[in-house]
Amino acid sequence: MIRLGIIGYGYWGPNVARNFNSSVGRSELVAICDSNPSALGRARSQYPGVRLTDRSADVLASKDIDAVAVITPVASHYEIAKAALREGKHVFVEKPFTCNVEQGEELVELARENGRIVMVDHTFLFTGAVRKIRQLIDDGALGGLYYYDSTRVNLGLFQHDVNVIWDLAPHDLSIMDYLIDSRPEAVVATGETHLNGHADLAFVTVYFPQNVIAHINVNWLSPVKVRTTLIGGEKKMLVWNDLEVDEKLRVYDKGVQVKNRKGVYELLVSYRSGDMWAPKLEQTEALRVEVDYFLDCIERGERPFNDGEAGVRIVKMLQAAHQSLEQRGKAVEL
Amino acid sequence: MIRLGIIGYGYWGPNVARNFNSSVGRSELVAICDSNPSALGRARSQYPGVRLTDRSADVLASKDIDAVAVITPVASHYEIAKAALREGKHVFVEKPFTCNVEQGEELVELARENGRIVMVDHTFLFTGAVRKIRQLIDDGALGGLYYYDSTRVNLGLFQHDVNVIWDLAPHDLSIMDYLIDSRPEAVVATGETHLNGHADLAFVTVYFPQNVIAHINVNWLSPVKVRTTLIGGEKKMLVWNDLEVDEKLRVYDKGVQVKNRKGVYELLVSYRSGDMWAPKLEQTEALRVEVDYFLDCIERGERPFNDGEAGVRIVKMLQAAHQSLEQRGKAVEL
Amino acid sequence: MIRLGIIGYGYWGPNVARNFNSSVGRSELVAICDSNPSALGRARSQYPGVRLTDRSADVLASKDIDAVAVITPVASHYEIAKAALREGKHVFVEKPFTCNVEQGEELVELARENGRIVMVDHTFLFTGAVRKIRQLIDDGALGGLYYYDSTRVNLGLFQHDVNVIWDLAPHDLSIMDYLIDSRPEAVVATGETHLNGHADLAFVTVYFPQNVIAHINVNWLSPVKVRTTLIGGEKKMLVWNDLEVDEKLRVYDKGVQVKNRKGVYELLVSYRSGDMWAPKLEQTEALRVEVDYFLDCIERGERPFNDGEAGVRIVKMLQAAHQSLEQRGKAVEL
Amino acid sequence: MIRLGIIGYGYWGPNVARNFNSSVGRSELVAICDSNPSALGRARSQYPGVRLTDRSADVLASKDIDAVAVITPVASHYEIAKAALREGKHVFVEKPFTCNVEQGEELVELARENGRIVMVDHTFLFTGAVRKIRQLIDDGALGGLYYYDSTRVNLGLFQHDVNVIWDLAPHDLSIMDYLIDSRPEAVVATGETHLNGHADLAFVTVYFPQNVIAHINVNWLSPVKVRTTLIGGEKKMLVWNDLEVDEKLRVYDKGVQVKNRKGVYELLVSYRSGDMWAPKLEQTEALRVEVDYFLDCIERGERPFNDGEAGVRIVKMLQAAHQSLEQRGKAVEL
Secondary structure, three states, rough: OOEEEEEOOOOOHHHHHHHHHHHOOOOEEEEEEEHHHHHHHHHHHHHOOOOOOOOOHHHHHHOOOEEEEEEOOOOHHHHHHHHHOOOOOOOOOEEOOOHHHHHHHHHHHHHHHHHOEEEEEHHHHHOOOHHHHHHHHOOOOOEEEEEEEEEEEEEEOOOOOOOHHHHHHHHHHHHHHHHHHOOOEEEEEEEEOOOOOOOOEEEEEEEOOOOOEEEEEOOOOEEEEEEEEEEEOOOOOOEEOOOOOOEEEEEEEEEHHHHHOOOOEEEEEEEEEEEEEEEOOOOOOOHHHHHHHHHHHHOOOOOOEEEHHHHHHHHHHHHHHHHHHHOOOEEEEE | EEEEEEEOOOOOOHHHHHHHHHHOOEEEEEEEEOOOOHHHHHHHHEEEEEEEEOHHHHHOOOOOOEEEEEEHHHHHHHHHHHHHHHHOOOOEOOOOOOOOHHHHHHHHHHHHHOOEEEEEEEEHOOHHHHHHHHHHOOOOOOEEEEEEEEEEEOOOOOOOOOHHHHHHHHHHHHHHHHOOOOOOOOOEEEEEOOOOOOEEEEEEEOOOOOOOOOEEEOOOOOEEEEEEEEEOOOEEEEEEEEOOOOEEEEEEEEEEEEEOOOOOOOOOEEEEEEEEEEEOOOOOOOHHHHHHHHHHHHHHHOOOOOOEHHHHHHHHHHHHHHHHOOOOOOOEEE | EEEEEEOOOOOHHHHHHHHHOOOOOOOOEEEEEEEOHHHHHEEEHHHHOOEEEOOOHHHHHHHOOOOEOOOOOHHHHHHHHHHHHHOEEEEEEEEOOOOOOHHHHHHHHHHHHHHOOOEEHHHHHHHHHHHHHHHHHOOOOOOOOOEEEEEEEEEEEOOOOOHHHHHHHHHHHHHHHHHHOOOOEEEEEEEEOOOOOOEEEEEEEEEEOOEEEEEEEOOOEEEEEEEEEEEEEOOOOOEEEEOOOOOOEEEEEEEEEEEEEEOOEEEEEEEEEEEEEEEOOOOOOOHHHHHHHHHHHHHHHOOOOOOOHHHHHHHHHHHHHHHHOOOOOOOOOO | EEEEEEOOOOOHHHHHHHHHHOOOEEEEEEEEOOHHHHHHHHHHHHOOOEEOOOOHHHHHHHHOOEEEEEEOOOOHHHHHHHHHHHOEEEEEEOOOOOOOOHHHHHHHHHHHHHOOEEEEHHHHOOHHHHHHHHHHHHHOOOOOEEEEEEEEEEEOOOOOOOOOOHHHHHHHHHHHHHHHOOOOOEEEEEEEEEOOOOOOOEEEEEEOOOOOOEEEEEEEEEEEEEEEEEEEEOEEEEEEEEOOOOOEEEEEEEEHHHHHHHOOEEEEEEEEEEEEEEOOOOOOOHHHHHHHHHHHHHHOOOOOOOOOHHHHHHHHHHHHHHHHHHHOOOOOOO
C-alpha cells in the first residue's frame, strides 16, 4: 500500500486526489495540503478522513507518507519536489516540470541518488488517442514520420505568470517527445504580445534529425476552440481532433510517392488515396491510467518513461522556444 | 471596346478567357497563344472565331490588341510582360507577379513610363469573403487587428519548379497585404523538404508594426484539405472557412479586455462572449469581378489596388520567406 | 422556506436533489426515499444531514414536508403523486406525467381541489435554446410557423418497459406543446420492432390547425447520435443542434414567397437568402431554472405553464402515437 | 455502334448528351430535340454536327436512330416512350418513369413484345456510394437489414406540377428498391402544404416484410441542405452523407444484441462499439457508368436491373405515398 500526500488542491489537485483515492488496495490518500482555506474546505467535505494542512512541510516530513503529488504553480515545483526527494518520497509533479533546465536536472540527480521515482504528469500521454498513435508508429503503420503539426487555440484563459507557450505547448511538446524517437535539434518560435505583457499567441517549430519537423500553433485569442493535430508519415497520415466525442483519430491511407524516371532526371509523383479508418480508442480516463502506472513503477522499482528526464527535455524546449520568440525566430540549438 | 490577347491556355487560362469573352460590349477576345498544340485545340473548339498561335510574339506585336493576359508559368512572366508593356499593351499577370523583386520593379517602372496598367491576378481579393472582411475592417467592426492566421493544406499537387511557399502562400500574402494597412517589417519561415527537393510544408510568420502578426501554414502532405483563416481584432474575431459552401465567414462577438486595477499593478482580464453572425456573401465569381475591375481601370485610367506594386510587395515577402526557410527561421527584414 | 422530500434517487433524482439543496434560503432538502439500498448509500454520503427512508409513505405523511419530487419510473407516478396531493403537498413529477390520460386528469383535478401545484419536469423547456426559440416566436421573428421537425436518435439505451416513443418523444412533444400555440388535431405514427418486443424506432407526425405540422424521428438503433430540430417559419427558419457546444441555435434569414400574378393563375416563387445568426444562449443549467420556477409558483400561488394539464397533453399524444404505430399509421384524432 | 437521339435538352438533357457523345466508338449522338429554341441554340453550339429539331416525331421516326433518351417532364414520358418502342427503339427514360402505374406497365409490356430495352434513369444507383452499400450487403457485412432512414431536405426548388414526394422521393425509393431484397408491403405518408398548393414537406414510411422499415423525410422548406441516410443492420450500421466531399460513407462496427436469460423471461441487451471505417468510393461520374451499362445491355440483349419494371415499382410507391398523404397517413397496401 502506497501512502500519498497531495500538495496543491486547486483546479487539478482534486482530480489527482480522486484517482489516488480510488486505487483501492494500492494507494491510500493520507494528507492534503493547500494554503487556501476554501480549497481545504472542499477537501474536507470530499475526504472527511484525510489529514488537512496549509503547510507543505507537514506533508513532506510525515513518516507515514511514501509519495507526494506536487500540484502547485510551476514556480514552487522545484523547492517542494527537492524537499520531498530529500525526505525519501517518490514524487508525482504537475507539468511543466520546473521553471528551467537546471532545476529539473538537479531533481533528476537527487531522485537517482535517493533511488526514488519522479514522474511528470504529462497526462495526454495516457489518453487513448496518443497511446493508439504510438502503437500505429510501433506497428510501422505510418511509416517514417514526416511531420507533427498541432493547433491548440481558444479564447483565454490568460495566465498571469507565464506566456501562452508555457501554458499550452507542454502538451504537444511532451506528445512529440513521446512519439518521435529522435531528439530535437533546434527550436524556432515567433509570436506576439497584445494584452497583458506575455505573448498570447505563438508558433513554435521544432527541428528533428532526418527532416522530421514539428509545429505548434498556440493562441489565447482565438474565437473558436481547436485541438487538431496532423501527423504525416511515409505510408499513412492521420488527423487527431481531440474535440470530437467519438472518432477522435482518423487514419488516412493517403500518400505521395516520388520516383526518378530511369535515365532522365525527372520526377514522377504518384498520389495514393484509399480508405479512412477511425480506430476505437481506449476510453479509460487518462489520469486513471497514469496513476496506476505511477503505482506500478514504485512497486516494481521501474523508471517511468515520463520521468524527470523527460520533464527536463520538455522544459528545455520551452525555454528555447521562449528565448527564440523574444528574438523574432532566431533558431535556438538544443 | 478593349481587345484582348491571352498568352497561356493551360489550367487557369480558360477561366480568364471565358470571363473576358463574356464581358459583352466591353472586351473582345481577339487571340489566344499557347505552345501546347492540345491546349490550342481546346481553345479552337471553345472559341472558333478567335485567332490562335503558338508564338507569343504574334500576340504581343498585334496592333489590334489593347491588353494582354499573361497566364504562363511564373518564370516567363517578366519577359512577356515587359514586351507587352513596350508594345503599349495593358497587362493582366497571373500570380505570383515575377520570380524576384527586381523584375517586378522594372515592370512597374515600365508601366508607369508607358502609362499602362499592370494588374496582378490575386483572385482571392475579389471573393465575397475577402471583400466582406475588408468591409468589416473599414467599418471598424473588428477594431484594431491582432493577428491573421491561415492554414492552407492538402495532399499535393506537387509543383516541379517551386516550393510550397511559392505555390500556396501568395494567396494569403496578397490577402494580408490587402487587409492589413501597415507594411510588414520582417518574415520568419521554417519548413522541411521530404520528397522532391523543394520544401513541401512551411510555416511563415510575418511581423507588422504595432504588434500585428500574421502566420501561414502551407503543406502539400496533409491528409485533409483545410482552408481556414482566423482573424483576431480588439472588438470582434472571425473565422473564414473557404471550404464551407454557405457561411464561409463567421464573425464572433468575442473578446478579451485587460484593465489595470487602480493603484495596484494587477491585471483584470474580462472575457466577452456574444452572438455569432454569418453574413451573406456576394456570390459572383471572383474572377468575373476582377476582370470587370481591370476593364474599369483601363477605361478610367485608374491604378488598380492590385497593381504591379502590390505584386512586388508579395514577391518581396515570398523571397524573404524562402530565404528565411533556408536559414532555419532567421528573420529577414523587409 | 419550502421543505422538500425526494422520492426516487436513481439516475435523475440526484440532480433534482442537488438543485433543491442549493436553493439556499428558499428550499430545504428534508428527506430522500429510495427502495434501493445502494441509492440510499449514495444519498447518505452526499447529504449526511438528510432523513433517509426506503418507504415513500414516510415521506408522504411527514408533516414537515411541503413539496414532494417524484423521480420514480412512470408506472408509480400516479399513486405517489395522488397520495402526496391528498396529504396537501405540492408535487414535482418526472416526465412523462402518467401512464395514461385518465390518471393524469385525476391528478390535475386533485391538485385543483387541494389548491396545490403540480409541475411536470419537462426540463428541456428551461434550456437556453428552447427559451430563445420561444422568444423568437413571441417577437414575431420567425413569422407564422410552418413545421417542427426533430431527429433524436442514438445507439440505445433500450428500456425494458416502454418503447422508443415513450422514452425519447416526450422531450419533443413537450417542446412542441410549448412552442406551438394551437392544440394538435391528430397523430400518425409508424415504426418497427426488432429486438426486445418494443418498437425501437418510430416516426411520429402531429397535425396542428392551419397547416402547421410536426414530425419526430426517434431511434434506439442509430450508429450516430443526432439531436437536431428544424423549425420553419414564414419569415425565418432555424436549426437547433443540441450536440453543438456553442452555437446550438442557428437562425437563417431564408424563406420562400409565393405571389399570384395579377389576372393569371400562375405562381411566382421568390427565394430569399440572407445572413445566418447564432444568438448567445443563456447557460444556466435548465433544471436549476426549473426548480427556481417551481419555488416561485409555490410562493406566489401561480400555476406553472408546465403544470399537470400540460403533462396530460403530452401523455395524450404519447398514447395516440403508440396506438397509431400499432395500426401502421392510422391517424388518431385528439 | 448505337445511334442515339435525345428528346429534351433542358437541365438534365445536356448531361445525358455529353455522356452518350463521349462513349467513343460505342454510341453516336445523332439528333437532339427540344421545343425551346434557346435550348436548341445551346445544343447547336455544343454539338455542331448533330441534327436538331423541335418535333419529337422527327427523332422517333428516324431510321438511323437505334435508341432514344427521353429527358422531358414526366407528363410526356408515356407518349414519347410508347412511340419510340413502337418504332423499335430502345428507350432511356428520365425518372420518375411515368405518371402512374398503368402507363408504366403498358410500356413494360410494349418493350417485351418488341424485344427492346427500357431503362429508367435512376442515376443514384450508379454512384460509388450506393454501389459500395450494395456490395456491403452482398458481402454480408451489414447483416440482416433493420431500417433505411433518409433525410433529403433543402430550400426549394419548388416544382409547379408535382409535390415534394414526386420531386425528391424517387431517389430514395429507387435506392431502397435496389438495396432491400424483399418487396414493400405498404406505404404511409404524412405531410403538409403551405405555399403553392402542392405538399412541400412529407414523411414517407415504407413497410417491408420481416420488420424491415424505410423512412424518407423530404422538405422544400428547410434552411439547410441535408442528404443523409442511416442504414441499420444486425452486424453493422452506416451513415451515408452525400454532401461530404470525401468520406461520404461511414461504416460503424456498432450494434445491439439481445439475449434471453436461461429460464427467466428477462432481456440481456449488450452494446457493441468498435472502429469506424470510410471505404474509398469509386469516383467515376454516375451517369457515365449508367450510360455504359445501357449500351452494354443493348449490345448483350440483357435486361437492366433498373428496367421498366423497376420504374413501375417506384411509381407504385410514389402513387401510394401521394394517396396516403392526402388521407393523413392512411396505410396504402401495395
